[in-house]
Amino acid sequence: MQTLEKPKPKYTGKRHRLSKPELLAPAGNLEKLKFAIHYGADAVYIGGQHYGLRSNADNFSFEEMREGVEFAKKYGAKVFVATNIYAHNEDIEGIEDYLRNLEEVGISAIIVADPIIIETAKRVAPKLEVHLSTQQSTVNWQAVKFWKEEGLPRVVLGRETSLEEIAEIKKHVDIEIETFIHGAMCSSYSGRCVLSNHFTDRDSNRGGCCQSCRWKYDLFEDARPAEAWISEEEARESSVLKNFKLGVTQLPLFNEDDNAFSMSSKDLCMLESIPELIEVGIDSFKIEGRMKSIHYVATVVNVYRQAIDSYMADPENYVLKPEWIEEINKAANRPLNTGFFFNTPDHEDHIYEPEEKAVPYDFAGLVLEYDEETGTAVIQQRNYFKPGQEIEFFGPDGTFFKQTVGQIWDEDGNELDAARHPLQRIRMKVDKPVRYFDMMRKRK
C-alpha cells in the first residue's frame, strides 16, 4: 500500500532536498589512487613534484597524473592536485608552467592556499577549477563570500568550524563547501604553526612539517620576580621574593609520574554523524592522509562510501552499522574524535599517553583472479602470510568475511609453507566468492 504521508525531515530548519556529497580521498601515489577510486571515492587529491605540502610523499610526475586521470575517468571520478604551499619569491617563477601542465594532463581542480597561485591559475590555466585550501583557515561566511567573489567555486573550511557555523555559511553564500571528515588534524589553525622551523629548520608551510605538535614537552611556570635580571642584587634583597632567594627560578607544573604536555590531537572521525553532515549541505567530504597506506585508504573510503550511499538511498530508515565502526578502527592510527563539529576539543580530545601501537592490521594480499568452479583465488602477496593464519577478505560494497588460510601454492602448483615474496602470485582456497581488487588483511 502506498503511503500518502510525506516523510518528515529529521532535522527541522535544515535543507530538505538532500544532495549527495562528493567523497574525496587522498592518494599518495598512483597505486593508492587506483585503490581509493575502486573502493568508492568520487574524487581523489594528489601531490605533484612541486608546490604541495607533503615533500616526503612519493608525489606524482605529470605522466603518472595522466595515467591517474585516465583510470579515474573510467569510474567517472576526478583528480585534484594540492598546490597548497605558501610560496616564497623563488617559487613564483615556475608556477605558470606547472599549472599549464596540470591543466594539460586533465586535472580537474587544484587546492590552493596562496592567492598568487589562484591568480596565476585564472590567467594561465582557466580550465582548472580552483578550490581554496584549509590552510587559509577560512572560518566565517564573509571570508567565504570574499573568495566566491574572487571566482572560486569551492572553499575547504578551516577545521575549527562547527556544524552550526557551516549551516550559517551555507545560508549566506552559495558556494561548494568542503570539510575534512576523517583523519589526522593540525592542532593549530592550519598554517599558523612554525614549530618545525624553530626546532629543526624545516619550513612547515612548504612541506617540511616534522610534527613537533606530537612531541612531548614539560610545562613550567617562571618563578623569577619580574625583571629580576635588571638588578639581581636588589631583587635578592626584596622580602617578597622568597623563591628567588632560595634559587628557585622555575616551578614544574607536573608530577613525576604525570604524562608530559603535548599539543597532539586525536584523529577526526565523523562516521557517526553522516546524516547531520549531509543535511547541513556539505558538498564534499574529505579524508585526510596522502601519506597513509593502501590498506588505510581502501578501508576508510569503503566505509564512508557505504554509509553515504545507505543514507542517500533511504534517509528515514538509515542505521549506522556497527561493522562500519569496527572497520574504521582496523585502520585507525590514533584514538578518534569529532574535532570542532560539535564542541571545542578539550582534554579528552588530546593525546598525552605514549602513542599506542600503530594500526593493528596489515594488507596481506590482493585478489587478482577468482575461479568459481574450484573456489580458489590467485592472490598477489603484499605481506607475509602462511597457512593456519586468521585472515579477512574485504572489498567494495561491503564484501567481508573471515577465514583461516588453508594450503597455499605458487603458480607452478608447488605447495608453500608461507608466502614470503613480495608480489608473488599465490593460489589458495577461499570460503566465499571474491573479486578482482578485493583485499586480504591479517592481524599484525
Place this chain on the structure above:
Amino acid sequence: MRKQPELLVTAGSLEELTALIDAGADALLIGEEKFGMRLPGNFTPAQIAEAVKIAHDRKVKIYVSLNNLFHNEQLELIPDYVKQLAAAGVDGVEFGDPSVLTAVKEHAPQLKLHWNAEMLSTNYATANYWGSKGASRVVLARELSMDEITEMMPKLEIEAQVQVHGMTNIYHSKRRLVQSYMAHQGRPVQGVDLGKDRGLFLVEAERKDEKYPIYEDSNGTHIMSSDDICILEDLHVLMNAGVDSFKIEGLMKSTHYNVVVTKAYRKAIDAYVQDPENYQFDESWLEEIRRVQDPERELSFGFFYKEQVY
C-alpha cells in the same frame, strides 16, 4: 637625504604609549583581544581615541590590530568597530582575515589596510595581490631570510614592514591546550589564570635551555619563540633595501625594556638617515639592550641568516 623609515612599536597601555613616543617611536600598534591577536594590553575604543590624540599631537601614527581569525558570531562587531576607529582618527589597521578588508572598504575606507597574515606573508606577488585589493602595506613573515626580504623590495608595489626586535608567535591554536593538559592531570582549571602574565613556558626534552612561553586567551593558545629577534647590528641592510617600517614587538616585556630597545633603534635609524654613506653601527647601542635582556632569552638574528629546508 634618504626616505625616513618608520619605527613602529607595540604598546600595552596609554602610559607605555607615551613613554615609547618619548623614546622615539614613529608609530604605535595597539588594539584589543576581541579583534587583534597577541597584544601587550587591551585598549577600549575610548582609550584608542585618547591614544590618537596623544600621538597625533606629536606627529606619531596609531595603527590598530584586527588580525584575528573571525568566526561568524564576531562578524557583526567589525563594521561598528572600524567606523569607531576611523572616527577616532586611527591611521591604519592590520588584518589577516578577508572579512576585515570587506568591512573597512565598505564602512571606513579612510583607514589604511596593512596585510598581516603572520607566518603566511612570504612573497612579493601575494603581497601585491593584497595591494590590488586595497592593502597599502605588507607585514612580512618573520621566517623570511634577509636575502628574500631585500630581493622582494624592488618588486613590491606596497610598503613593507619587517619585525626587527622581540619575540614571535610560532604556534596558534583555537584549542585550550594548557587547560586541557591540566584537566588531564586532574588539576583544577576553573578560574585558573593561564594568561600571558602567568609566566608559563614549555621545554622540549632535547632542548633543555630553550624556554617557549605559552599562554591562553579568548583566541586560544599561543606559543612564542624562545629567543628574541634583534637585527640592530644589520639594520642598515634593511634600510639600504628601502624597508618602510621596522617593528619592535613589545609583547611580554616591561615598558622599561621596550623604551631601552626603542631608543637604541631610534639612534641607529637617525644616524643612518643623516648620512647613509658613512653610517657605522655603534656597539654601545646593542650594549644598552643587552643590559636589560632576560639572560634566559637569547638575542638572535631569527631566520634572517638561517638556511631552512623542506
